[in-house]
Amino acid sequence: MDWPLSDTSFCIATQENTMKDTDIKKLLYTHLLCIFSIILSIFIPSFFLENFSILETHLTWLCICSVSVTAVNLVLYLVVKPNVSSKRSSLSYKVTRFLKCCIYFLTSCFFFHVIFVLYGAPLIELALETFSLAVILSTFTTIPCLCLLGPNFKAWLRIFSRNGVTSIWENSLQITTISSFVGIWLGAFPIPLDWGRPWQEWPISCTLGATFGYVAGLVISPLWIYWNRKKLTYKNN
Secondary structure, three states: OOOOHHHHHHHHHHHHHHHHHHHHHHHHHHHHHHHHHHHHHHHHHHHOOOOOOOOOOHHHHHHHHHHHHHHHHHHHHHHHOOOOOOOOOOHHHHHHHHHHHHHHHHHHHHHHHHHHHHOOOOOOOOHHHHHHHHHHHHHHHHHHHHHHHOOOHHHHHHHHHOOOOOOHHHHHHHHHHHHHHHHHHHHOOOOOOOOOOHHHOOOHHHHHHHHHHHHHHHHHHHHHHHHOOOOOOOOOO
């Protein structure tokens, strides 16, 4: 028995809304675990490292936070698998893809490091601190892109250069990446102010700003997508 056209359209729309709601739930749980990993990176190391704190041992915390967020992103995306898996699954292909991802991440770190220096960061005196800031920003922006899109620069341009998102996950990636950049930009404002606070030292306020921006993006994106789920339409790849 054939469905009338109106009934068929209604069924398709209902199915699409159900799929969107399911993806939004997965997205929300994934983001909550990412936030939880940042919280753990703040409190858990204090039980094992003496005098550990975000301010006093800032570089140590940056390393722990970066490793924690990266590990959680990798595990979650392997479990959830929001992107369509490639048909090519040979060992050589996986190794090549992994090496490309590593190159992309390192390139991102050096690129951000150069940008920070061009915007006034010390060139030599605090090079380790500047590079650590570049690493944590790459963790918040480049790692999710690599997990979701892989080392596919054209896909990156499609998402960030124009409105070319094809899924809820890519929509969320836009929001979290932009919020991380906005956070680090806002975090730089207190540095030149004559307040004399410990957290104004380079690059503490910037890393805190990037972290708050990333967490804000993780919270805002599922809520924004859920609120506008009926209006959102995605193009096919």
